[in-house]
Amino acid sequence: MIEIVLGLLLLAGAVIVVMGAGDTLGLSNIDFFPLLGYGGTAFILALGILLIAAGLSRRAMKRHHARRHTLRSARLTTAALLLVACLTAGLLLASEPFNLLRVDGLPLGYYLAAQGGLIGLVILAFVWAARQNRIDLEGGDHE
Amino acid sequence: MSDVLAGPEGAVADAPVSEGSGSLILAGISTAGIAAPAVLLLSLPGLVFVAGFDHLAYGLGLLAGVVLAGLLIAPRMRRAGGATITDALFRRFGRATAILAAIVIVFVVLPMLAVEFTFIGLLAETGLGLPLIVALGGAFVLSAAGATLLTDRAFRWLSVLAYLLLAASLLVPLVLLALKAHGLGVPHFAVPETLTSIATLEEKLVENGLVDFDTFSVHAKPFARLTGLDLFALLVSVVLGVAVLPHLTATLAAGTRRSAIRLSGAWTALFVMLLLLTVPALAAYAKLAIYNAVADGTPLASLPAWLEAPLKAGVAHVHGTSLAMLDAVAKAVGAGVEDPSAIADRLALHAFDLEERWRALAPETQEAVAAAARAITAGQVTAWEAYVSTVLPAAATAAGNEAATLSQAALVIEPAGLLLALPALSGVPGVGAVLFIAGLLVAAIVAVVAQVRGLMTIANIDTDVSRKGRPLLVSILVLAVVALAAGTAMLRPHDLVEIIVASLSLAAAGLFPVLALGLAWRRATAAGAVLAILVGAGVTLYYDIGIQVAPAAFYRTWAPLSNASESAIEEFDALETEASEGESDEAKATALASLETLARGTATRAGLANWLGIDSASGGVFGLPLGLAVLVLVSLLTSRRRARDAQP
Numbered sequence: 001m002i003e004i005v006l007g008l009l010l011l012a013g014a015v016i017v018v019m020g021a022g023d024t025l026g027l028s029n030i031d032f033f034p035l036l037g038y039g040g041t042a043f044i045l046a047l048g049i050l051l052i053a054a055g056l057s058r059r060a061m062k063r064h065h066a067r068r069h070t071l072r073s074a075r076l077t078t079a080a081l082l083l084v085a086c087l088t089a090g091l092l093l094a095s096e097p098f099n100l101l102r103v104d105g106l107p108l109g110y111y112l113a114a115q116g117g118l119i120g121l122v123i124l125a126f127v128w129a130a131r132q133n134r135i136d137l138e139g140g141d142h143e
Numbered sequence: 144m145s146d147v148l149a150g151p152e153g154a155v156a157d158a159p160v161s162e163g164s165g166s167l168i169l170a171g172i173s174t175a176g177i178a179a180p181a182v183l184l185l186s187l188p189g190l191v192f193v194a195g196f197d198h199l200a201y202g203l204g205l206l207a208g209v210v211l212a213g214l215l216i217a218p219r220m221r222r223a224g225g226a227t228i229t230d231a232l233f234r235r236f237g238r239a240t241a242i243l244a245a246i247v248i249v250f251v252v253l254p255m256l257a258v259e260f261t262f263i264g265l266l267a268e269t270g271l272g273l274p275l276i277v278a279l280g281g282a283f284v285l286s287a288a289g290a291t292l293l294t295d296r297a298f299r300w301l302s303v304l305a306y307l308l309l310a311a312s313l314l315v316p317l318v319l320l321a322l323k324a325h326g327l328g329v330p331h332f333a334v335p336e337t338l339t340s341i342a343t344l345e346e347k348l349v350e351n352g353l354v355d356f357d358t359f360s361v362h363a364k365p366f367a368r369l370t371g372l373d374l375f376a377l378l379v380s381v382v383l384g385v386a387v388l389p390h391l392t393a394t395l396a397a398g399t400r401r402s403a404i405r406l407s408g409a410w411t412a413l414f415v416m417l418l419l420l421t422v423p424a425l426a427a428y429a430k431l432a433i434y435n436a437v438a439d440g441t442p443l444a445s446l447p448a449w450l451e452a453p454l455k456a457g458v459a460h461v462h463g464t465s466l467a468m469l470d471a472v473a474k475a476v477g478a479g480v481e482d483p484s485a486i487a488d489r490l491a492l493h494a495f496d497l498e499e500r501w502r503a504l505a506p507e508t509q510e511a512v513a514a515a516a517r518a519i520t521a522g523q524v525t526a527w528e529a530y531v532s533t534v535l536p537a538a539a540t541a542a543g544n545e546a547a548t549l550s551q552a553a554l555v556i557e558p559a560g561l562l563l564a565l566p567a568l569s570g571v572p573g574v575g576a577v578l579f580i581a582g583l584l585v586a587a588i589v590a591v592v593a594q595v596r597g598l599m600t601i602a603n604i605d606t607d608v609s610r611k612g613r614p615l616l617v618s619i620l621v622l623a624v625v626a627l628a629a630g631t632a633m634l635r636p637h638d639l640v641e642i643i644v645a646s647l648s649l650a651a652a653g654l655f656p657v658l659a660l661g662l663a664w665r666r667a668t669a670a671g672a673v674l675a676i677l678v679g680a681g682v683t684l685y686y687d688i689g690i691q692v693a694p695a696a697f698y699r700t701w702a703p704l705s706n707a708s709e710s711a712i713e714e715f716d717a718l719e720t721e722a723s724e725g726e727s728d729e730a731k732a733t734a735l736a737s738l739e740t741l742a743r744g745t746a747t748r749a750g751l752a753n754w755l756g757i758d759s760a761s762g763g764v765f766g767l768p769l770g771l772a773v774l775v776l777v778s779l780l781t782s783r784r785r786a787r788d789a790q791p
Binding site for chain 1: 196199200202203204206207210211213214215218334335336338339363365371374375378382401402405406408409412413416419420423
């Protein structure tokens, strides 16, 4: 339930940012949009939608015990696919903010694309496999 | 251990498959050895060498694809009851979907095989001195034999060997280059220093005017070569294309339990990662060595010896010339052809890109190449001497390189070219270089065998553990496809990586929606699956072939979607007027030809024919969402109708 509320708040926040925070809240001269930009606003929007989806799926799992296994698998798959997207497209397309940091003289964005992303993907693969196998075992899906 | 290695034939249905980590690790190594097309994997250092940061997308995408194949696609195929893509689709959706998927698979694998054979020909011709026809014939016989005669178990051990050879061919040059640059140490971790040195050298090259800004990009800088959109489209093609590669998914789905399939998928990803970790380091050290040679102002007259192998293979060019070109011109001159345009026609028979490059040369350079060719034919000098003493000075003068030094602007190294330069660049002695090439050849042939074996199993549908009784007709058809691929390699196609990406793009758009969503979603219907494959693959093929074959017509149809600049559009309109109202037929034909070139684009200039500026090879980024949408919409429509019909 708390996830749904938080998600709705984030959605409302994103809408307010787009409409111009100053006007909506009655505070003049405050506009968050230039600070966040399109990317930041989209990120808040996506986070809100994800939180709502997570809350809804948790509620559905409580109500429909028969579909618990399917719902848990779908949740895991969605989360894993999102992480894969972050570790590939996310790392490469959003490397510039990371590049502001330097590790041992190496721009962090370059390091993440060259090495960090690869290591992250492999860790994700092992965690994904272990979790899905546990879900199958607990769900009585013994093949 | 034997259970995993034996695959479905050896695994008795009731017996629990061993899930010990030893067997899973071994399965991971063997699958990692054949996971990616060898051309793509071995081109990675060269790709990163050329464009730095932007081309890291290839390696990252490849690994993400392997992860998705092992954890998303293969378990879903197994759950549907199939060990191959077509079998899984047949069990879930029926015959029409399976047949359509098989057709898409042939269109995906055929160009990949042609590229693999081209690569094998390149290695054998330049590294071992074999004639092309012998190399390709031998590769065809070996891959046919490997695909039909080897047991699954024997092939898995062969894949382990291929993995070790790939690892050695990347690691040995890396360690040697790192030793030269920094002394002892773990090369992967000395990269920050190397990148700093590269950045210093880059500044020096720019200051001294040794770079050509059309081809030069700062190594660690993002979006120097590709826009964000291009990078995204490339990633979609590579990640989702690798995820549904027929041979990779079939190898992973051969296990009998989904839990074991997932774990072996994760181990495969680990071993692929170990190969990929060497790539950025290798590219950086090679760049350091080559930029050092450039920054030192090396005169063209003492051209470094490591350029000989790539120049001989025609995958490196100095001012647009190569030893491969000189060699081909020498053959033409030897046959009594003298006129430059007649020579161009002869070169077109040898390899398409040679003709283009020859026509792009200044007349004085063409004359110098012909003179060098005559000297070689007369037996007065070796090809290398003639190239360095006659061709290069003329080419440098024509390009305005007065000092005749090796500059970044003068030197173009293609991805395969860097690979061929590696042994000499890292100081491997002659025998070592031959071993290096031989190792690459074995790994490449094993990769071909893996693809052919994958192709052989696509007709196995509706039969349980059916591999033993493969119909003879299927084997003959598959071998005909392989022969066609080997025949295509005789024409020496170029842009090998782009062809692989186009294939992966087609696989992503045509197969990923039905395999990722169709197999898992209960309401997906056969009609939805068939239309999803047709639309996804159709749009992707249309985009690629439309731009390659009829770029001007493609641009006229889709002008509002093109990202062409205003000046390019004006140029296009002017040429169009010229083509229809030109003074002579000859002028019209010339204008028409430049119109097509302008619309298609060249290596250094993007064409007008595109949607939103996406490269023709990455059309999967359009086909994939359309395929997914069609699958969902048509399935919802047809399943509702079926539910209504079922009611009394």
